[in-house]
Amino acid sequence: MNHQDLIKACQSEWHDYTQHPFVEQLANGELAPAAYLHYLKQDFLFLIHYARAYALGVYKAQNLEQMRRVLPSLHALLDTEIAHHVSYCEQWGLTEADMQAESEDFGTVAYTRYVLDTGLAGDICELFVALAPCSIGYAQIGAERLNSADTVLEGNAFRSWVEMYGSEEFQDGVATGAEFLDQLLADIELDSPRGQRLCEIFRTATRMEVAFWQQGLDAA
Known part of the structure; x- marks a missing residue:
C-alpha cells in the first residue's frame, strides 16, 4: 500500500479537510481576521x-x-519552519511570547496528543501515518488553491499563505516525506488487519485536521 491508499480510504473526511470553509474563505480573502489570528x-x-x-x-x-x-525534517521544523512562522506572525502583530502564552484550544490538544499517543504506542510507521495528513493535506490545499480560478490573490491579506503552501519548495519537501512514508507502507497489504489499522489512524488524524480548521472559524 501507499499514502494514496490512505487518502482513498477516507475520501469523505479528506474532502471535508481539503475543501473546508476555512480554506475556501482564506483563498478568496473573505476569512475573518479573528479566525486567522486564532489559527x-x-x-x-x-x-x-x-x-x-x-x-x-x-x-x-x-x-x-x-x-x-x-x-532533516526535525531540523527543518526547529531551525526554519517555526522561525518562519514566528516571523510571519509578527506581521500580524503576534510575538513569539504572545503565542507561547496562548492556551491550547481543545482541537489543538486533541490532535497533537493523538499523534504523540499513536507514536508512543505504535511503531515508526504508525507515527508517520498519523503525521501524514498535515503535510500531504497542506500540499494539496496549497497547490489546488494557488491554481484555482476561484482563488483571489490580488488584495488578499492571506495571499502569502496560499503562495507558501503552493510553492515548489514546499511541494518538493512534502513529496520527499511522502516517499519515505511509502517505503514504510510498501510491504503492508491494504486489506490486512495492519493495513486497516493504518487507514483508521490516517482517518482519525484527518478528522483532527477538520476540527483544527473549524476551531479557527468558531473563534471569529
Whole structure:
C-alpha cells in the first residue's frame, strides 16, 4: 500500500479537510481576521508538538538509515519552519511570547496528543501515518488553491499563505516525506488487519485536521 491508499480510504473526511470553509474563505480573502489570528496562534503551538513527534520518530527508527531520513525534517521544523512562522506572525502583530502564552484550544490538544499517543504506542510507521495528513493535506490545499480560478490573490491579506503552501519548495519537501512514508507502507497489504489499522489512524488524524480548521472559524 501507499499514502494514496490512505487518502482513498477516507475520501469523505479528506474532502471535508481539503475543501473546508476555512480554506475556501482564506483563498478568496473573505476569512475573518479573528479566525486567522486564532489559527496562527494555535498553529504555533501545534508546530511545537509536531517537532516533538518528529523527535519521537528518531527514537522509533528501526535503523540508522531511518534516523537519517527523519532528522532533516526535525531540523527543518526547529531551525526554519517555526522561525518562519514566528516571523510571519509578527506581521500580524503576534510575538513569539504572545503565542507561547496562548492556551491550547481543545482541537489543538486533541490532535497533537493523538499523534504523540499513536507514536508512543505504535511503531515508526504508525507515527508517520498519523503525521501524514498535515503535510500531504497542506500540499494539496496549497497547490489546488494557488491554481484555482476561484482563488483571489490580488488584495488578499492571506495571499502569502496560499503562495507558501503552493510553492515548489514546499511541494518538493512534502513529496520527499511522502516517499519515505511509502517505503514504510510498501510491504503492508491494504486489506490486512495492519493495513486497516493504518487507514483508521490516517482517518482519525484527518478528522483532527477538520476540527483544527473549524476551531479557527468558531473563534471569529
